[in-house]
Amino acid sequence: MSGDSLTLDCLAHVFSYLEAPDLLRAAQVNKTWNEAADTTFLWRNMCLNQWSFCNISVTPGMKTWKKYYLHRSKIEKGMLSGRPAVDYKCKAMREHEGRIHAMAYLSDNEHMYDTGKVKSVVCSASLDGTIRAWNVQEGSQIWSSPKQEAPIINMITLPKHNLAITTDSSGMIKVWHGDTGKELAAFSTSCHSNSMAAYTKDNKPFLTVGTTAGILYTLAVMDLSQISRTKVFEDYGINLSDCSPDGQWIVVFPTLTEPHSGLIPPKVLYTHAATNPEDDELMVSSPLPVSNQSLITCWLPGESARIVTMEPKGIDFQIKSFDIVIKKSKYKMNITAHQVAEFILPNPEKWIRERTMKGFGKQTILIASGMDLRVYTLTGAHLHTFNDHSPFLLTSIWVDPFHVVTAGDDVSLRVYSWKHENKTSSLISRYQLLGGSSQWSRGFRLVACDDVSIVGVVIRTDGMDYLRAYSFNM
Numbered sequence: 001m002s003g004d005s006l007t008l009d010c011l012a013h014v015f016s017y018l019e020a021p022d023l024l025r026a027a028q029v030n031k032t033w034n035e036a037a038d039t040t041f042l043w044r045n046m047c048l049n050q051w052s053f054c055n056i057s058v059t060p061g062m063k064t065w066k067k068y069y070l071h072r073s074k075i076e077k078g079m080l081s082g083r084p085a086v087d088y089k090c091k092a093m094r095e096h097e098g099r100i101h102a103m104a105y106l107s108d109n110e111h112m113y114d115t116g117k118v119k120s121v122v123c124s125a126s127l128d129g130t131i132r133a134w135n136v137q138e139g140s141q142i143w144s145s146p147k148q149e150a151p152i153i154n155m156i157t158l159p160k161h162n163l164a165i166t167t168d169s170s171g172m173i174k175v176w177h178g179d180t181g182k183e184l185a186a187f188s189t190s191c192h193s194n195s196m197a198a199y200t201k202d203n204k205p206f207l208t209v210g211t212t213a214g215i216l217y218t219l220a221v222m223d224l225s226q227i228s229r230t231k232v233f234e235d236y237g238i239n240l241s242d243c244s245p246d247g248q249w250i251v252v253f254p255t256l257t258e259p260h261s262g263l264i265p266p267k268v269l270y271t272h273a274a275t276n277p278e279d280d281e282l283m284v285s286s287p288l289p290v291s292n293q294s295l296i297t298c299w300l301p302g303e304s305a306r307i308v309t310m311e312p313k314g315i316d317f318q319i320k321s322f323d324i325v326i327k328k329s330k331y332k333m334n335i336t337a338h339q340v341a342e343f344i345l346p347n348p349e350k351w352i353r354e355r356t357m358k359g360f361g362k363q364t365i366l367i368a369s370g371m372d373l374r375v376y377t378l379t380g381a382h383l384h385t386f387n388d389h390s391p392f393l394l395t396s397i398w399v400d401p402f403h404v405v406t407a408g409d410d411v412s413l414r415v416y417s418w419k420h421e422n423k424t425s426s427l428i429s430r431y432q433l434l435g436g437s438s439q440w441s442r443g444f445r446l447v448a449c450d451d452v453s454i455v456g457v458v459i460r461t462d463g464m465d466y467l468r469a470y471s472f473n474m
Contacts, residue, residue, distance in 0.1 A: 011036035020046060020069065043069050049420075072451075076402075080417055082431035086473075091139025092436075092458075093467040098128035100457045100465040102155035105450045106133060106164060106178045120453045121178070123164045124467060125155035131166050131176060136453045136469045143181030148172075156198050161205050163221065167194045173209065175221060187224035189217065195240040199247040199271055206275050208250055210238030216252065216282075218274040228277040232267065232284060241297050246304035247271060249324050251297055252284065263292045268307075268324050268335055285335035290320065296355065301401075302362035306340065308378070310357050310367070317345040317355075319365070321378045343380025358399040360418075361425060366404065368394040373406055375427055384427050388414045396447045396456075407444030407456055411435040413470075415454070435468050444468075 006014070015023055015037055023046075027037035043065035081087055107121040120136035129148040134141055150168040157164045162178035171189040173196070176182065191211040198207050198221065205221035214237055218228040232238060236254035243250050253266040265287035273283040290309045300306040305324040310317050322337040345367070355369035364383070367374045371393060375384040389408035396407040404416040404427060413433040419426050435444055435458055445465070446457040453471040460466065 008032070008036050008039075012039040012042060015039070015042055016045070020073070038066065040065055047072075076417075080430055082415055082433065088470045088472045089137075090433075091136070091469045091471070093134050093139055093141065093469060094464070095132060095141050095144065096124065096126040096128055096130065096465055098126045098151070098465070099459075099463060100124050100126045100445070100467070101153055102166075103446050103448060103455065103457050103467065104155065104157040104164075105448055105455075106157045106159055106162065107450065108159040118452055120450050120471065122448070122455050122467070122469070123155065123157055123178075124457070125152040125166055126465070127151040127153070129168075131155060131164060131181075133164075133178065133181060134467060134469070136450075136455060137471045139469060145176060145181055145183070148174075153193065154196060156196055158198055158200075158205050158221065160200065161221070163205065165196065165198060165207060165221065167196060167209075169193070171211070173207075173219075173224060175224060185222065185224040187217075187219060187226070189213075189215070191215075193237075195238070197240045197243045197250045199243040199250075201247065201271065201275050206271070208240060208269070208271065208274055210240045210252065212237035212255070214238055216269070216274075218271075218277075228274055228282065230282050232269075232282075233264065236264070241307075242299065243271065244299050244305050244307070244324070245301050249305055249307075251288075251307065253292060253295070265290055265292050266295070268337065270326070270335055283333070283335060285324070285337060288322070288337050289339070296357050298357045298359045298365065300359040300362055300365075302360075306359075306362070307337075308357065308359060308365055310345070310355070313344060316347045319343050319345055319376070319378075319380070341378040341380075343376075345376075345380070356394070356397050358397055360399055360401075360404075364425065366397060366399055366427075368397045368406060370394070373397065373404075386414075386416070386427075386429055388429060388432070392443070395443055395445055398447045398449050400449060400451075402451060403449055405447050405449050405454055407447040409443035411437075411441045411443050411458070413444060413447055413454060413456055433470055 023037050027034045047065050047069050102125040106123045123133050125131045130145050132144045150170040152166050152168050155166045164176045167173045171191040173187045175184045189211045191213050193212050195210045207219045207221050209217040214231050216230050216232050233254040239253040239255050241251035248271055250269045251266050252269050254264050268285040270283040291311050296310045298308050308321045310319050320342040321340040327334045327336055358366045363378050365376050371387050371390040373386040389410050392408045392410035394406055394408050398405040406414045415430045416427050419428055442459040444456040445459050448455055455469045458466050458468050
């Protein structure tokens with residue numbers, strides 16, 4: 001039977017055994033083969049096999065799985081080799097006049113798979129009282145806010161809504177338009193320090209704020225109107241975790257505001273109740289079975305509500321993981337934390353107690369402590385150890401479905417990539433990105449990645465921090 005006599009379905013089935021280069025060659029044989037080789041499920045399966053967590057919203061004529069595969073493959077080739085001046089361009093962005101406390105991408109990851117020119121936008125907030133937006137590819141400033149009366153100490157971005165949110169040392173919260181830098185709304189908590197968590201419900205953005213006065217606010221982001229206000233803990237301030245991947249849960253940490261006899265464990269807030277106070281009372285879980293002493297947490301992005309905690313246990317650390325669920329009875333609902341696993345993490349003498357933990361997939365955690373980056377399963381199986389920054393300390397870590405980037409006091413960034421084989425993932429060290437002279441810099445403070453660029457905050461010895469951006473060639 002010749003290829004011409006096969007139906008499109010039969011051809012597509014045969015083509016499902018081909019790799020991308022062979023599939024592209026088959027598409028050049030004739031019109032029928034071209035149509036079969038362009039079948040959506042072939043390219044979708046290829047994407048999911050290559051990048052297990054990739055997800056795009058397909059718009060006919062604009063985004064297709066084929067375009068996504070070809071586009072990302074080209075970028076990945078450059079991001080895996082990291083050759084200076086060949087694969088990427090490096091830009092320094094120096095307008096801030098003080099320490100940069102926060103930095104985050106304002107552009108959505110999906111933007112680079114549309115037709116047209118790529119434009120990554122990152123925001124930074126500084127103790128100089130300004131928030132600024134930058135074009136990463138050009139290394140240029142897009143806008144700067146007026147200098148605020150108090151230093152800006154925290155910032156988060158909402159790329160889907162093109163908004164940035166800041167809080168300053170006086171307790172003033174503000175929302176900024178991502179394109180123009182225009183101030184859209186303001187709300188004062190009158191507290192010198194606030195922690196924030198943003199999330200979306202029914203396509204509407206919300207903000208939950210914890211204050212040192214122990215007050216928990218929930219605000220509508222667009223105008224910062226108050227939806228709810230409550231006191232969760234007596235005699236304690238409040239710190240918040242990031243929101244869970246499904247937008248339903250935030251960990252509420254009690255913090256001491258004055259000398260006290262002891263610490264109490266954190267609880268988990270149900271965001272639906274916070275944004276709908278007329279439907280339910282504010283719902284928080286019973287205390288988590290952890291100590292809240294130097295506690296570090298992270299969510300597992302592959303699960304909707306799985307959280308991992310790390311706390312001191314003697315000279316070592318105890319790692320616990322929980323799934324947060326709602327249990328419903330006839331008359332009420334209770335939030336419970338179902339423990340998934342736990343293990344003891346040894347603390348060799350070379351490890352300092354300052355550490356960072358990030359999650360990957362459903363079962364993997366990455367811990368940066370001292371000079372080491374270590375990868376474990378939830379049950380404590382040790383997968384990898386990297387000490388590429390040695391003898392300098394790690395300061396920040398970025399983890400996404402495709403890459404891991406670490407920052408260090410050696411004024412460099414290290415890039416790693418995930419390799420997926422037989423339903424397991426392994427981490428591979430790729431290359432180093434240099435950040436400038438150690439004579440004028442003390443290392444990187446923060447790092448972030450958006451699939452086509454990497455940006456880090458360089459700590460200057462004179463206190464004038466700046467951004468260093470690496471944009472990969474398209």
